Amino acid sequence: MLTINVNGARHELDADPRMPLLWALRDLLKLYGTKYGCGKALCGACIVHLDGRPIHSCVTPLSAVTGGRVTTIEGLSADGTHALQQAWLELDVVQCGYCHSGQLMSAAALLARNAAPNDADIDAAMSGNICRCGTYPRIRSAIHRAAALLRGRARA
Amino acid sequence: MRDMMPHFDLYQPDSVAAALELTSRLDEQAWILAGGQDSFDWLKNRTRRTAAVVDLGAIDELKGVRESAGGGLEIGALTTLTDIEAHPLIREKFELLARAAGRVASPQIRNAGTLGGNLCQDTRCWYYRHGVDCYRAGGNICYADTPEGQNREHAILGASRCVAVSPSDTATALTALDASVVLRSRAGERIVPISEFLVGPAINIRAMTTLRPGEILTTVRVPAIWSGAMFYFEKVADRAAWDFALVSIAAAFRMDGKRVADARLVAGAVACVPWRLHAAERAVVGRERSEDSAERAASVAVDGARPLNYNHFKIPLTENLVRRAIRDAQGA
Numbered sequence: 001m002l003t004i005n006v007n008g009a010r011h012e013l014d015a016d017p018r019m020p021l022l023w024a025l026r027d028l029l030k031l032y033g034t035k036y037g038c039g040k041a042l043c044g045a046c047i048v049h050l051d052g053r054p055i056h057s058c059v060t061p062l063s064a065v066t067g068g069r070v071t072t073i074e075g076l077s078a079d080g081t082h083a084l085q086q087a088w089l090e091l092d093v094v095q096c097g098y099c100h101s102g103q104l105m106s107a108a109a110l111l112a113r114n115a116a117p118n119d120a121d122i123d124a125a126m127s128g129n130i131c132r133c134g135t136y137p138r139i140r141s142a143i144h145r146a147a148a149l150l151r152g153r154a155r156a
Numbered sequence: 157m158r159d160m161m162p163h164f165d166l167y168q169p170d171s172v173a174a175a176l177e178l179t180s181r182l183d184e185q186a187w188i189l190a191g192g193q194d195s196f197d198w199l200k201n202r203t204r205r206t207a208a209v210v211d212l213g214a215i216d217e218l219k220g221v222r223e224s225a226g227g228g229l230e231i232g233a234l235t236t237l238t239d240i241e242a243h244p245l246i247r248e249k250f251e252l253l254a255r256a257a258g259r260v261a262s263p264q265i266r267n268a269g270t271l272g273g274n275l276c277q278d279t280r281c282w283y284y285r286h287g288v289d290c291y292r293a294g295g296n297i298c299y300a301d302t303p304e305g306q307n308r309e310h311a312i313l314g315a316s317r318c319v320a321v322s323p324s325d326t327a328t329a330l331t332a333l334d335a336s337v338v339l340r341s342r343a344g345e346r347i348v349p350i351s352e353f354l355v356g357p358a359i360n361i362r363a364m365t366t367l368r369p370g371e372i373l374t375t376v377r378v379p380a381i382w383s384g385a386m387f388y389f390e391k392v393a394d395r396a397a398w399d400f401a402l403v404s405i406a407a408a409f410r411m412d413g414k415r416v417a418d419a420r421l422v423a424g425a426v427a428c429v430p431w432r433l434h435a436a437e438r439a440v441v442g443r444e445r446s447e448d449s450a451e452r453a454a455s456v457a458v459d460g461a462r463p464l465n466y467n468h469f470k471i472p473l474t475e476n477l478v479r480r481a482i483r484d485a486q487g488a
Contacts (some may be wrong), residue, residue, distance in 0.1 A: 012270060018164070020161060125263055
């Protein structure tokens with residue numbers, strides 16, 4: 001048995017420590033928000049946070065996360081009201097949507113350390129996420145919008 | 157469609173001593189795992205198999221940056237590239253290394269990938285990565301160096317049968333900084349200059365480093381020599397993210413007034429190891445950094461290059477990077 005902390009909850013898993021975190025999230029914990037894209041850290045669909053930093057869950061074995069805190073798209077907000085999720089809806093960012101939980105997790109890590117990113121900051125932070133539909137301009141706009149929403153909330 | 161991890165015995169030592177116990181016992185069977193960003197590519201592709209993986213991820217003594225007595229730095233091999241890029245001591249003394257670390261792959265890979273792993277990763281030659289029986293894989297042909305071989309990314313210098321190039325951005329910077337690596341085994345430790353740690357095919361066509369079975373790369377030592385010098389790093393790649401260098405340049409200049417007292421100009425991805433451009437260094441030492449000295453250095457930078465069918469462009473590209481390094485280096 002090994003213990004992992006996902007979205008603030010401890011889970012005892014009867015799993016092989018070699019198992020990629022991605023498959024433990026999807027198959028064992030039934031958290032289907034995190035997607036399988038390439039399996040080799042080449043696309044970004046599987047990005048989650050480990051101790052607040054975005055990583056590829058497909059090349060992260062369970063053994064590497066037993067001491068840390070994992071956050072998935074399901075843990076971004078309790079009810080889908082994170083500023084990024086709001087901005088994503090407002091600007092209708094998604095086309096097919098497959099890559100967007102990964103996109104949102106990379107964007108959330110960026111906004112956590114930079115409240116007012118410029119285009120270059122966004123492009124650098126999001127460079128590890130591929131969108132097959134090419135929604136990059138809307139992703140960038142939505143991150144600016146979310147940053148503005150967060151600044152508004154901070155003032156309120 | 158499922159991506160399965162192949163079977164191997166997983167060991168997670170929590171100290172260097174315990175890790176060395178394992179690598180000593182498992183010897184050539186031990187696959188040493190750091191951040192896993194290169195390892196899992198090999199293992200999931202099934203192009204390489206291993207009976208045992210020794211995961212160094214839980215060894216805290218291998219993480220972090222310390223100032224050494226002489227004013228240099230000791231960097232734990234398991235320090236992530238994100239931490240290298242952001243570390244105040246590295247930025248203050250060896251901005252060159254911070255810049256190179258910040259150009260590796262993508263932010264997410266830098267969060268997991270380590271300095272030691274970046275130095276020890278294997279070449280990206282796709283014939284070799286595909287699992288064909290080339291020289292580097294133990295066969296007797298180089299597929300990239302044939303009339304039809306696709307060799308745009310391959311070597312223009314230092315090839316010997318195999319024409320693969322070094323993929324590591326940090327190795328290029330650490331070569332310019334005259335760094336060394338500490339290799340520990342149960343028998344003791346070896347301190348090896350990075351220029352001897354990384355080897356080309358004439359020395360060993362099967363491995364890119366001199367790491368021996370049973371050994372672990374524990375520490376990277378950056379001596380004080382180049383602390384606070386003027387630096388320049390640039391990586392040219394087809395894409396800004398993920399991609400490996402087509403050519404990169406890492407340069408350091410120590411000034412004596414307006415003149416260059418000493419210089420390092422190291423090109424990445426032109427050879428199997430980071431390639432010191434000695435003639436270009438000699439051309440600029442003793443002179444001011446100017447259009448004239450940049451031109452002199454560029455004109456001799458890649459003398460002796462032997463381009464393949466599709467990589468002639470690396471010659472003017474390397475020359476231009478030398479010009480830019482000399483003109484645009486910044487720092488103290």
